[in-house]
Amino acid sequence: MGKTFSKPNVLSQNYTHYCPGCTHGIVHRLVAEAIDELDIQDRTVGIAPVGCAVMAYNYFDCDFQEAAHGRAPAMATGIKRVRPDLIVFTYQGDGDLASIGMGEIIHAANRGEKFTVIFINNAIYGMTGGQMAPTTMPGQRATTAPTGRDTDQTGMPIRMANLLGELVTPGYVTRQAVLKPQQVNKAKKAIKKAFQYQVEGKCFSFVEVVSTCPTNWGMTPLNALKWAEETLLPYYELGDYKTPEE
Amino acid sequence: MAKVLMKGNEAIGEAAIRAGCKNYFAYPITPQSEVAEYLVKRLPEEGGVFLQGESEVAVGYMIFGASGAGERVMTTSSSPGISLMSEAISYIAAAQCPAVFVNIMRGGPGLGGILPSQGDYFQATKGGGHGDYRLLVLAPDGVQEAVEMTMQAFGLAEKYRNPVMVLGDGMIGQMMEPVEFPDDLKSEPSNKDDWATNGMATRKSKKRNLVKSLFLDPTELNQNNLILKAKYEQMRKEEVQFELYNADTDYQVMITSYGTMSRVCRTAIDMLKKEGIEVAMFRPKTLFPFPEQEVHDAAIKESCKSVISIEMSMGQMVEDVQRCVMGKRPVEFYGECGGEIPSPEKIIEIIKTLVK
Ligand SMILES: Cc1ncc(C[n+]2csc(CCOP(=O)(O)OP(=O)(O)O)c2C)c(N)n1
Numbered sequence: 170m171g172k173t174f175s176k177p178n179v180l181s182q183n184y185t186h187y188c189p190g191c192t193h194g195i196v197h198r199l200v201a202e203a204i205d206e207l208d209i210q211d212r213t214v215g216i217a218p219v220g221c222a223v224m225a226y227n228y229f230d231c232d233f234q235e236a237a238h239g240r241a242p243a244m245a246t247g248i249k250r251v252r253p254d255l256i257v258f259t260y261q262g263d264g265d266l267a268s269i270g271m272g273e274i275i276h277a278a279n280r281g282e283k284f285t286v287i288f289i290n291n292a293i294y295g296m297t298g299g300q301m302a303p304t305t306m307p308g309q310r311a312t313t314a315p316t317g318r319d320t321d322q323t324g325m326p327i328r329m330a331n332l333l334g335e336l337v338t339p340g341y342v343t344r345q346a347v348l349k350p351q352q353v354n355k356a357k358k359a360i361k362k363a364f365q366y367q368v369e370g371k372c373f374s375f376v377e378v379v380s381t382c383p384t385n386w387g388m389t390p391l392n393a394l395k396w397a398e399e400t401l402l403p404y405y406e407l408g409d410y411k412t413p414e415e
Numbered sequence: 416m417a418k419v420l421m422k423g424n425e426a427i428g429e430a431a432i433r434a435g436c437k438n439y440f441a442y443p444i445t446p447q448s449e450v451a452e453y454l455v456k457r458l459p460e461e462g463g464v465f466l467q468g469e470s471e472v473a474v475g476y477m478i479f480g481a482s483g484a485g486e487r488v489m490t491t492s493s494s495p496g497i498s499l500m501s502e503a504i505s506y507i508a509a510a511q512c513p514a515v516f517v518n519i520m521r522g523g524p525g526l527g528g529i530l531p532s533q534g535d536y537f538q539a540t541k542g543g544g545h546g547d548y549r550l551l552v553l554a555p556d557g558v559q560e561a562v563e564m565t566m567q568a569f570g571l572a573e574k575y576r577n578p579v580m581v582l583g584d585g586m587i588g589q590m591m592e593p594v595e596f597p598d599d600l601k602s603e604p605s606n607k608d609d610w611a612t613n614g615m616a617t618r619k620s621k622k623r624n625l626v627k628s629l630f631l632d633p634t635e636l637n638q639n640n641l642i643l644k645a646k647y648e649q650m651r652k653e654e655v656q657f658e659l660y661n662a663d664t665d666y667q668v669m670i671t672s673y674g675t676m677s678r679v680c681r682t683a684i685d686m687l688k689k690e691g692i693e694v695a696m697f698r699p700k701t702l703f704p705f706p707e708q709e710v711h712d713a714a715i716k717e718s719c720k721s722v723i724s725i726e727m728s729m730g731q732m733v734e735d736v737q738r739c740v741m742g743k744r745p746v747e748f749y750g751e752c753g754g755e756i757p758s759p760e761k762i763i764e765i766i767k768t769l770v771k
């Protein structure tokens with residue numbers, strides 16, 4: 170019988186540092202599969218964020234740069250503008266992208282920079298120990314919102330895909346999830362499409378992935394998946410927010 | 416090549432192109448916006464890249480990305496803009512990437528003003544961003560040197576894989592002077608295959624490259640800092656540049672001054688000479704590495720009774736001068752800020768109080 174499942178080539182042999190049950194690992198694999206299938210490993214440059222994925226460069230066998238907190242889209246702009254032949258992607262968390270890096274992502278998207286953004290929305294700051302993120306749900310507890318997010322004080326969670334989907338400049342903006350196998354398959358298709366658009370030199374592409382952080386949510390991995398399904402998905406609706414063909 | 420009359424800011428833009436830099440990212444700020452206005456026209460003619468970023472914060476990382484990918488790249492800004500870029504400068508220094516930053520200084524702190532100043536000496540030479548790093552800082556005294564130093568900066572940035580800053584001021588940016596673009600300062604980009612993230616396909620070894628500044632293991636971080644320190648030591652040995660003016664006389668006073676201020680000092684020295692008063696000037700052209708030994712040696716000449724640092728600041732370089740003179744001569748300071756450039760007459764008046 171032939172081999173039906175194996176490690177993508179571009180994924181390195183290293184063990185990841187992510188917590189058990191964290192969905193960062195799934196998304197890494199999907200990105201790696203897309204790079205393999207499009208055969209672009211040799212000309213891909215990844216940009217690692219600040220956040221739990223800060224060491225993503227240890228898990229991908231391709232060129233990598235590490236940005237400061239939130240600045241990955243500016244760095245990607247620099248690379249892509251001077252070397253349009255390279256395939257450039259950023260991999261960013263919600264604290265990184267939707268808080269400190271809000272300016273950089275909006276403007277890169279609005280300029281139509283031809284790189285790909287993988288955006289992990291786990292509704293919390295993971296790496297620094299569970300502080301409130303711009304994506305934290307109303308009433309959701311975080312170390313800096315110990316009684317739950319008070320929207321009178323902090324506003325409503327920011328829906329990045331909706332926001333970027335509103336921009337007039339063409340692009341591919343989608344929100345996916347990796348909470349169930351069917352969603353993982355769909356997310357894979359979206360991620361591959363995002364890279365495909367870049368390979369074709371078409372447009373800015375952005376894949377928001379609703380993810381879990383069992384550690385900082387204080388849940389078992391299974392309960393985290395269930396909570397995300399019940400609490401996050403009604404607010405963070407899945408689907409395409411913008412396609413370049415529009 | 417024949418001399419052409421050019422505004423400082425435009426000449427800096429042209430110098431970058433002549434040095435072989437085809438990539439420019441920037442955000443407008445007075446008194447240097449003409450660099451961008453010039454390059455937006457010139458770069459397309461050269462097949463280059465021009466992009467106006469959304470902020471200096473972003474521009475700093477556009478520079479970092481482009482430089483990490485192995486391309487020559489420059490930005491220009493002025494004081495408040497450089498403050499915003501300081502975050503990126505710290506990361507670029509840590510990740511050991513070459514990049515050229517031009518700071519056409521204006522008065523501060525805060526929003527300050529738009530007239531020339533030398534108030535960013537500390538920021539340029541002592542850090543600005545966080546952590547243990549240094550920039551190689553070149554200080555031109557006019558349009559011709561601004562051109563030459565901008566051209567040198569690319570080669571130096573690549574030699575050391577370190578950000579290089581050309582530290583001018585609003586006067587240099589705004590004035591027009593005849594200028595010649597030297598051919599011999601054009602340099603070839605160094606081989607970047609062993610570190611640049613220019614795609615694995617482009618290099619001989621199939622090893623992937625990584626541009627990063629995170630070293631969680633304390634011994635690794637220490638090691639990276641030692642590598643940086645060794646580079647700064649090498650700069651101290653190999654890159655010091657300075658000019659001595661009227662120093663073959665029995666000067667009673669030695670002025671230390673740089674940039675635009677030094678030109679006014681030169682006029683004052685010539686006028687004092689006519690009155691029989693000999694004053695020398697030591698002008699550092701590299702502010703880091705600072706000409707430590709040379710300042711010391713010039714200050715302790717027997718005839719020299721005192722040293723005075725004259726700056727368009729409230730006293731910044733004077734601290735380095737004091738450090739180098741090591742108490743062997745009194746070190747005085749005179750400076751003005753806010754865009755007022757001290758006049759030769761004012762300097763003569765100050766010097767006369769020192770020689771009486
Ligand atoms: C300028 C700056 N401010 C703050 C930090 C500290 N910091 C590191 S990671 C992080 C939050 C990251 O959260 P997120 O982007 O949601 O990623 P996750 O860890 O959840 O994957 C913060 C605030 C930093 N490294 N740099």
Ligand code: SF4
Pocket residue numbers: 186187188190191192193221291295296381382383384385
């Ligand atoms: S802290 Fe949260 S996001 Fe970070 S690795 Fe652990 S589970 Fe994943």
